[in-house]
Amino acid sequence: MAIWNPWHGCHKISAGCQNCYVYRRDAAIGKDASVVTKTGSFDLPLKRDRQKQYKLSPAGGTVFTCMTSDFFLEEADEWRAECWQMIKARPDLSFAIITKRIHRFMDCIPQDWGEGYPNVSVYCTAENQAMADERLPIYLTLPIRHKYICHEPLLGPVDIEPYLASGQIGYVLCGGESGDAARPCHYEWILSVREQCMEYQVPFHFKQTGAVFIKEGKTYHIPRKYQESQAARAGIDYEGSPDPSTEDPKQRKSEEKIQEKELDRERWLATDLFERIRRSPFRSRFQLKAADKRYVQEKGMEVIRSHAGDLVRQRLAPAHIPNDGKQTPMKGHPVFLAQHACGCCCRGCLGKWHGIPAGIPLTEEQQAYIVDTLMTWIGRQMEET
Ligand code: SF4
Structure with a gap:
């Protein structure tokens, strides 16, 4: 993972900002985190080393952008266009932007954004239910190719099912709060998000426990250096199905339709054949006439059964039948009628x-x-007056 901080400093905007680590870190060195300034790394994506190689390379992993501020902060409006140009100039890199200002997104994108730059993912932070319900409905309307939800710090239980059901969310990340004043994170909240993700096959990652972690009624105070490893030990990450943003939506839809149809068909095939043909206007119109019934009575059911066996063996059983679809006349033998009535007339x-x-x-x-x-159908027909 690489980090690119083109500017530094931010303003608190919601509950998740209360113990912002940028403020904590800056306060420790006597700096005012509310002052927003361009950094010396502003053009990091274009910077090269002595060998003329880019300092940021794809091997370094996703470039997390603006981690000591918010990419959509008002004070950065005049600098952002240049950042988009750098992001576009480096299609070999993947940039991830985590924001609590998704409401500003449409005012902050470049003119050529279209459906979104393919190398940009945007994480929408939702630290509690109120923020989920405020930000995620906006988020779902936006042209972003890779949409991810960040519940960090998770401050309460969240129900995000309606948003996962949209099929747009490709990944969900959860974690607790760090720092001396950290608010507790309950394991059951994490497990609930995980369950919801599994329901909609969305990948889920438990990133870190936070400093105050409550599990089964017991409170654990976890030092910073163990918060990620403790989360990993829980072993609850879920890979889900592939990121929907990397799939062809048309192909996905048609695959889903095929699966649905197959499921419906399996259910249909599992229901009683005679009930199914009774509901078919075409199949249900086949009936034994008086002459057919007389024929069956004269020959007897066993003889008719042997005729049926012969007809099936000769006209249906071969792998390749030259006149398949036309091999069963509409009249001339009770078995022919039974074949049409029961959907046994051709392959x-x-x-x-x-x-x-x-x-x-x-x-x-x-x-x-x-x-x-066929004989069951004929037997039932014979019983009808
Ligand atoms: S938006 Fe992020 S960086 Fe800005 S104050 Fe809130 S937590 Fe800190």
Whole structure:
């Protein structure tokens, strides 16, 4: 992870800022953190070393930007355009911006932003439910390619399900507060966010416990140097499904539709065949006529069963049937009618109504199942007056 601080200093804007580490650090050296100044690293993305190589390289990881201020701070308005130019000039680097000022986003983007620079991710901070409900609805309307939520410091339980359900959030990060005056972070709040992320398959990372960590009613005071390792020990990070921003949304939608259809189809196939054909206007119109019934009575069910077995073996069982789709006449034998009524007239209908794939020979078992189905239908027809 690399850090680029083009300016330094900030103003407190919400509850999460109460114990801001920039203020704490500056106070320790007698500096006023509310004074916002450009830093000597302002043009760091373009700086080169003696070998003329960029000082920031992709090998250094994501460049976390403006970590001692807020990128969308009012005082930085006149400097920001130049930063966007540098970000654009380094497409080989990924820049991450964490902000509590998402409401200023549209006033702060460059003219050529479009749907967002591909190398920029924006974390929207939501330290409590009030801030989640204030900032996240705005966040979801914005043109940002990589949208992430930051619950750090997490100051209370949060319900972010409605925002995760949008399908736009690619990652959620959680953590407690550090420093001598740190407010407590409850493990159950962290676990709740994790559960919500798992529900929507959004990657989740428990970054650090904070200085005051409450688990199962017990309060732990955790020194700064152990806060990240203790969080890692919990082993609750969740990888989720791939970042939706890196997927083709059209492909994702069509895949979801296919999955939905497959699920619906499985449920449909699992329901009773005779109920399904009863609801089909085409299948339900096939009935045995008086002449057909007389034929069945004269021959007897066992003979009809053997006819059905022959017809299935000869006209349905082969892997390749030259006249598939046309091999079953609409009349001439009770078994033909039963085949149409039960969706057993060709390999296409067998696939659709019974889930039996075409292109491979029917097994003995499949043939027996089809014959049983046809004979059940014929038996029921014979019982009807
Ligand atoms: S926005 Fe961030 S940097 Fe600014 S005061 Fe709040 S916590 Fe500190």
